[in-house]
Amino acid sequence: MNGLLIGRSAELRKLLRVLEIAGDGTAGVALLGGDAGIGKTRLVSELVAQARERGFNVLIGQCAELGDALPYLPLADALRGAGPALRAAIAERPVLEQLLPGGEIAPSTGLTQQRLFGSLLGLLGAVQPVLFVIEDLHWADRSTRDLLVFLSRMLQTERVCLVGTYRTDDLHRRHPLRSVLAELKRLPSVTSVEVGPMATEEISDYVATFGEMDGRELREIVHRADGNPFYAEELYAALSEGETFPDGLASLLMSRVELLSEPGQRVLRAAAVAGRRVEDMLLREVSALPLADFEEAVREIVSRGLMRVDGYGYAFRHALLQETVYTDLLPGERTRLHAAFAALLTSPAELAHHHLAGHDLAGALRASAEAGREAERLGAPAEAHRHYDQALSLWERVPDAAELARESRGDLAFRSAIMAADSGDNHRAVAQLRVLPPMSPVYERLSYYLAELGQDEAAVQAGDAAIETATTPAQLARALATTARSLAWTERHAEVAPLARRALEVARSAGVADAEISALIVLAMLSELEGDFTAAAARYEQAASHSSGDLAMDLRAQFARARLLYEQGELTRAAAATEPGIRTAEEAGLKWSTYGTDLRFLRFLIHYVAGEWDAAERLATTFGARVGTVPEAILSSFALFIEVGRGLPAAESRLDWLRPFWTSELATYMSRGMAAEDALWKGDPATAWEHIQACLAKLIPADPGNLRICATGLWALAELGRTDEADDLRRRARTAVAGPDGNRGPMGLEGRAWALRVEAEWSRVNGHHDVPLWQSVVDAFDYGFVYETARSRWRLAEAQLATGDRDAAQTTWTLARDAATALKATPLLSALDEFGRRARFTTPTAAGSLTARELEVLSLVAEGLTNREIAERLFIAQKTVSVHVSNILAKLDASTRTQAAATARSRHLIPDA
Known part of the structure; x- marks a missing residue:
């Protein structure tokens, strides 16, 4: 009724804070709840206005009471209203474009829902910053609720603010949104904003802005409104029209409706059957009024503020008004109007809704079956399952059901079961399949x-x-x-x-x-x-060379091929093998699907093992720390490899987020295993040992995962000076190597290397300096695992020094230090420097002082390129190359280019020829 925002400053500040944080690069979610008419939409309108002033792209979608029938209705609504920048980005994503009017629904290639979710996530990341508002979540369909949860968890460093509004007074005990809200509000990235009744002073100030009234009228409106601004507006409108104040909001709303002319009431009743919004042409047809009379009736409705012009049609000013008018319809009147809409609509989901409400069971069965197929193609399995089940529930009551559904009952029930499984309900799918022919x-x-x-x-x-x-x-x-x-x-x-x-x-x-x-x-x-x-x-x-048309199967094959290459130490080939799968997953919007995620994990591990730690760290930043589920915790744990290895402050914060998920076996193994290493680097072996014990309690003795944990545990025991548990750890590791029946077969390269590390660490705990054993560990990891080779050389150098071979120890230590420096593995480098000081080793000048550009030049020198050829390759001046080469020779204490290359290879600064 007015443009001022009164009495909601605290709630607006909370919303703006989420918007500001999103603008700075940390995605946030706000859930805005309150009773009907309490002012949620007004708050959102103010937020949208300020977001636009700050340069945000804005998407606004609204759920409707037909939400269960129409999958992704608010998303489709938001995409339809997108601005030019968003429209261009949507056009690049066919899965999203099919939600727009006229969009063609492509044949399914599997994982359609995950593709849609991933495509939306990609869209939001491509057009940042974005404010995405979903209104009236209490009416959201299951797929939209799933989308809300997905975005709330997956949005991490994107400049995106996601806002959802819902009515608290509509959330009965079994409402499906209740569990979703409970789950989301536990996420630290989610801000809950509850909008309560306005205080007496605030509602007085608000009402005073409406127009002329005396003190008695103002006090009466304030008293009756009970802090609800919408109720206050309706009371003032009734007062302005000379009406008395009926009891209750519903009576008040109907008293205003009854002031309309008979054609106006007729049009409004038809609009209420359509829902919150209705197209002009549909409303005109169903109203069955002459054009001039219809337009006059609509003009009257709009002038009284009961509906407003909305695009190609009209929308009720408030959902409560639509609900009140609909509830007041007589049963026969309601049935006839639903049937009239059904005769004009083409959307199967809307047809099913109106046919069912109009008691046209045959039409409802036909439309429900078709709506199920459309929802299935759109990637809304929960809605498809619901539509199929609705058709099946009508089957016995409708003659020629198979002809109407265009398939047999068995086939329809089979599709329903598949959709139940695709929506995550395998138990329901099994129950349905067991009663089929x-x-x-x-x-x-x-x-x-x-x-x-x-x-x-x-x-x-x-x-x-x-x-x-x-x-x-x-x-x-x-x-x-x-x-x-x-x-x-x-x-x-x-x-x-x-x-x-x-x-x-x-x-x-x-x-x-x-x-x-x-x-x-x-x-x-x-x-x-x-x-x-x-x-x-x-x-x-x-x-992996086949294409089955089933994206899940194809990605599974791509991952399996790359995984085996990785486990066999073929790191370059493994890296190349991940690329087609990662590309397919990203193009299909499946970046966050099971195998899309696994492929990215694997690519990260290859970077990590191959010593490409800058690339690994860049990937790790995409593994969000703000986790809410076990799969997210496992994903986040991978980042600890690089964060702990480099001693980054982010490790401590990430571990805090992961702590609640240490009841899961894999999350415990991944994150607590790395937490143990972090504690050891920080000189706290007692805490490390606690983490190790927790990991071992989760792992069965024959699990190969025991090897790394046992090796780390032995490191902790050595620091604690305890030998009593060492034998148990070695015995457990040997069981893991042998397998549950003693016939596991050969392990991969990394597994064999960790098994040797356990034996060497056990020897160290017991006070032995076994140089040949530590050399075998170095050799085992030297298939390409740069970091673990360096860590093993640290221990080998200690053993060599302890047995009197100082020259060998110096050489081994130098190689380890060069690798740690190149990796920026600060904890390992600090440990090596401490050992070097105690041993009085000569600190090398080579690896630590070579710049990134000098390393690039050095690798090309090693290939035999001339200065001119290097300049052309790197797009720099030949004179600049000459300066770099001179610096390299000085830093490596080399007199020739060939000697520099040989020294660099021996210190693992560049790959072997």
Whole structure:
């Protein structure tokens, strides 16, 4: 009613604080709750105005009571209203563009919801800063709620402010938004803003801005409004129109509606059936008034402030008004109006809603089935499942149901089960599949979901049934591949290889690419377990070279190929192998999917192991520290490798965020293992030992993860001067090497190196200086693991000095120090310098003083390039190259370019030729 914002300064300050922090580069979320009419929209309007003044791109989407029927309605609404910069970015993301009017829904290639979420995250990151507002979350569909949770967790360093509003008085005990709000409000990145009734003085000041009134009228409005500004506005409007004050807001609203002419009331009642908003053409058709009468009626409604012009139609000034008018309709009147809208609409989801409300069961079944298929293509599995289930619930009450749905009941129920699983409800999917007719596709999916739930025996039984009931080669191929996967970790594992080979043969013959890839991955895994890494690599290569049309399967194959190369020490090839998968994941919006994330983890590890720590640190900054779930905690833990290794202050803050997730096995292993190393570098072996014990309590003795933990534990025991637990750690590590049955087979290069490190650390705890053993550790890590090679050389140098070989110790120490300097591994470098001072070693001048540009020039000198060729390669002057070469020769104490190259290689400043 007026442009002033009165009495909400505290709430606005909280919202602006989130906006300011987002503008500075730390994404934030604000959840704005309050009763209907309390002033949430007015606050948001002020926030939007200030955001635009600060240069923010603004997206505003509104949920509606049809939210459960229309997936991603507020997102589609926000994208429709996007400005030019956002529009251009949306056009580059087809998954988002299909939400716009006229957008074509592309055929699914799997993981559609994750692609949509990832694409939106990419959009928000591309057009920063952004204010994204989602209004009326109490009406949000399941997929929108999932999107809200995803963005709240994944937005980290983006300049994005996400705001959601909701009605507190609508949140009954079982409302689906309640659990979402409870989950999100635990996140430190989320600010909760509760908007309560205005104080008497504030509501008085607010009402006084409306217009002329005497003191008695002002006091009456303030008293009746009870701090609710919308109620106050309606009371003043009634007063201005000469009305008395009926009891209750609903009566007051209807008293204003009743002042309309009969055509005006007729149009308003039709608009209420449409929802909060309605298009002009639809409203005109349903109202069935002559054009002139319709326009006069709408003009009257708008002039009284009951509705406002909104784009190509009209919107109720407040949702409460629409709800009140709708509730006041007679049952028959409501049914007829719903049927009238259904006759004009084309959206399956809206049709389903209006047909059902209009008691047209046949129309509702037909529209629900089609709405389910559309939601499935859009990547809204929860809504698809809901629509399919609604169609199934009407099946027995509608003649010719299969013809109306355009598929059999069994097929529709099968699709419903798949969508239940895709929305995360495997239990619901299993329950639905178990009552379907016995068909191979049903059993195959049942086997897959049971295996996901850890019910291996039931999964194998379903897999056997899938094979027995297969009627086509395609069905048989998928049944065989899924059953082989289900059998892998059961007592029938001897059957896995024959089944997988048969699956591969049938899949290739029938041209079923997804089954072929699945079978190849299973066979490759078996080859790994048998120690035949050449065969495993070949099969992973075959799997990754295929495109199945199923993005999840394709990314799984890409990851498996790159992982094996990494574990075999083929770091350059492994790095190259991650690139296609990472690129596919980013282009498809699947950067945060399971395998999209795993591929980025792997790329980080390759950088870390290969000594490319600047690149590793850049990647680590994308692994958000503000975590709210176990998967996020595991992701965040990877960053600790570089943060602890370099002694960065961020490690301490990250560990604080991770502490609540130390009940998870993997999160404990990842983060507490690194917390132990951090404590050791800081001279606190007692705390390190506590972390080690906690890790060991989570790991089964045969888990290979024990090796690194046991090695770190022995380091802690050596610092504590305790030998009593050392034997237990070595015994546990040896069990991990042997495997649960003593027949694990050969380990990868890194695993073998850690096993040797355990033996060497055990020797050190017991006071031995075993030079050959520490040399074997160095040699084992020297396949390319720069940091661990340097750490092992530290201990080798200590052993060499203790056994009297001072020259060898000096050389080993120098190599370790050069590597630590190049890595900027401050804790290790400090330890090496302390050891060097005690040993009175001569500090080298080479590695520590070579600049990044000098290292670039040095690598090209080692390739045999002339100064002119180096200048052309680096786009610098030949004279500048000459200066760099002179500096390099001086720093390396070398007289020739060849000698400089040889010295650099011996100190691992550049790769070997």
